[in-house]
Amino acid sequence: MECGTFVYDEVAGVVGEFRGSDGPYAMLRPVGGGREWQADPARVRPATQAERLSAGVRAVNERARAAVSAHLDRELPPLPVPVKGCGVCDDLAELRRKALLRYDGSAESDTIVLLRRHLAQEHDGG
Numbered sequence: 001m002e003c004g005t006f007v008y009d010e011v012a013g014v015v016g017e018f019r020g021s022d023g024p025y026a027m028l029r030p031v032g033g034g035r036e037w038q039a040d041p042a043r044v045r046p047a048t049q050a051e052r053l054s055a056g057v058r059a060v061n062e063r064a065r066a067a068v069s070a071h072l073d074r075e076l077p078p079l080p081v082p083v084k085g086c087g088v089c090d091d092l093a094e095l096r097r098k099a100l101l102r103y104d105g106s107a108e109s110d111t112i113v114l115l116r117r118h119l120a121q122e123h124d125g126g
Helices: 049-072 087-101 105-122
Strands: 006-009 014-022 025-030 037-039 044-046
Touching: 006 025, 006 049, 014 037, 014 049, 087 105
Parallel strands: none
Antiparallel strands: 006 014, 006 044, 014 025, 025 037
């Protein structure tokens, strides 16, 4: 078996990449990377195309979930608070409200940026 070959470990029930041998064991690495594990060479067979595809999709999904999770764990700054009685603040707050109602995240972000800028320039930072 060549290094880099995708195989199915019948004991673990997963596809892995063959990395070599270590004594009586086949050393396998998860598709997409990770910690290697030892497998019984008698219980390892070439992975089917469907198994390879499924393992690849699983690896991509796990990487995407990790990226989203890392992004969501960040602390976001508080939303700017419009100054009561200021027409520009009121207009920007209304534009943001309308963007929220139509699920337009880009327009919502734009109004937040514009309100922060307005607060910094006209109201000493709010």
